[in-house]
Amino acid sequence: MSRIHTATILERKRIADDALEISFSRPASFDFVAGQYIQVKLPNLLHADPRGSSRVFSIASSPNDRQRVSIAFRRSASGFKRSLEQLPLGGHVLLEGAHGFFTLRHAPRRPIVFVAGGIGITPQLSMIRFATEEKLAAPITLLYLNRSEKSAVYLDELAVLARRSTHLSIRSTFKAVDMPDVRQAADDFPTAVWHLAGPAGMVDRVRSLLSLSAVDELSVCTEEFVGY
Structure with a gap:
């Protein structure tokens, strides 16, 4: 307990x-x-x-x-x-x-790809903060989805963290995620562990796009944010 x-x-x-x-x-x-x-x-x-x-x-x-x-x-x-x-x-x-089990799963140098929708960035921010503090060797890519720049939380801090770390890159977009976004990351990091967090509809869509991109489902973990 x-x-x-x-x-x-x-x-x-x-x-x-x-x-x-x-x-x-x-x-x-x-x-x-x-x-x-x-x-x-x-x-x-x-x-x-x-x-x-x-x-x-x-x-x-x-x-x-x-x-x-x-x-x-x-x-x-x-x-x-x-x-x-x-x-x-x-x-x-x-x-x-x-x-919870939506935690930082990685082999020492296996790439990590985070896909976050809106406020779903919070658990991934915790992981990114920790990874940069610990200077983890695995490359981390964040695909961050928001309705607009004004609604994007922690955008400035993420940019600062990316400038400080050679292992972190941020791809921010203000539209619905689509196949080219996911396919590019899947092609860039074919052995990556994926962490998806955000509204249930977004998580389901990205999971489907990853399946179409032949990403192993065992390499994907998710956290769906339901209204609270």
């Missing part, structure tokens, strides 16, 4: 037109692997929510950051999200986890 930890709200910042990042203090006993998720529970809801007082979020921060645990989400009319936005800094939440 996973443990429940009490954490403090440290920081709240806007990371895109309609998205926020919230950072909590990291309890000393809380450990996780890059790519995992947690359940965040609010002791009190400031706004009623028929789905209750907790939600699941992928962790965006690196496991190497011992000071904080960060999550990100699109703003909405959800009573839970509105409450989380309005709770004061210094307020407390409960963190349960970490969970």
Whole structure:
């Protein structure tokens, strides 16, 4: 059974037109692997929510950051999200986890291709942060899909990380993913491990395109972001 930890709200910042990042203090006993998720529970809801007082979020921060645990989400009319936005800094939440198997799978030099749709970048950002900090030798390519540049979270940080690392390249696009995008990456990295994260429709489409590109399904892992 996973443990429940009490954490403090440290920081709240806007990371895109309609998205926020919230950072909590990291309890000393809380450990996780890059790519995992947690359940965040609010002791009190400031706004009623028929789905209750907790939600699941992928962790965006690196496991190497011992000071904080960060999550990100699109703003909405959800009573839970509105409450989380309005709770004061210094307020407390409960963190349960970490969970999940959408983690950094790689052989020492086997290429990694991330395909992220919108807020689905969060678990992959955790992996990218960790990989660059640890100076992992495997080349990493990120195909990052967004509706527009204004809606793209962490775009500036990703560009900085790519400039600092010879092993990381970013391919950002503001349209629906199509066969040429996937085929190019599959041709460039025929032995890659693929990590797909984002809305279910996007993940299904990319999985189908990879199958058409003859990518081994055992080399593909996925994380579907359902409305929360």
